[in-house]
Amino acid sequence: MESCDTNTLAYNSSSSLPVTPQVVLSPCAACKILRRRCAEKCVLAPYFPPTEPAKFIIAHRVFGASNIIKFLQELQESERADAVSSMVYEASARIRDPIYGCAGTICHLQNQVNELEAQLAKAQAEIVNMQVQQTNLMSLICTEAAQSPQELSPQQSVDNFSEDNTMLLWEPLWA
Ligand SMILES: [Zn+2]
Numbered sequence: 001m002e003s004c005d006t007n008t009l010a011y012n013s014s015s016s017l018p019v020t021p022q023v024v025l026s027p028c029a030a031c032k033i034l035r036r037r038c039a040e041k042c043v044l045a046p047y048f049p050p051t052e053p054a055k056f057i058i059a060h061r062v063f064g065a066s067n068i069i070k071f072l073q074e075l076q077e078s079e080r081a082d083a084v085s086s087m088v089y090e091a092s093a094r095i096r097d098p099i100y101g102c103a104g105t106i107c108h109l110q111n112q113v114n115e116l117e118a119q120l121a122k123a124q125a126e127i128v129n130m131q132v133q134q135t136n137l138m139s140l141i142c143t144e145a146a147q148s149p150q151e152l153s154p155q156q157s158v159d160n161f162s163e164d165n166t167m168l169l170w171e172p173l174w175a
Helices: 002-016 029-034 053-063 065-073 077-096 101-147 154-164 166-174
Strands: none
Touching: 029 053, 029 065, 053 065, 053 077, 065 077, 077 101
């Protein structure tokens, strides 16, 4: 008959609340580790299922069970899952790096951002430099072309034609 009650509870919750709570297995990981009875309205049970005991062990080691309970009670139910995730993340960072914890990760990422920004600025400066070189090269090519022998310049040929050959063309007509 217990499974029937659980189903009814889950059905009612899904129709009245946007977030359907997981079917809570008893005792939760927290209560099992704390060796206490997991009450029906255990605040830790939805976030520390017995299938994932490591989550509670890590958070408990850094924050302590009473602080975790206090933090969760101060939050809305919709905020608690994220709070547990961040507490577990922060606690594992603290265990991994006892000196800097999460701040060590932030500092490491900040250094990466700074290095990448410096690389980006360098690459952008190289692009500007190459664009200037290209412009200089193009103007050099144009100058060279303008100073090359006359037969290579179409404008010069036209000028020669109009100035020197006009008489030769017209003369036979008047002869
Ligand atoms: Zn519990």
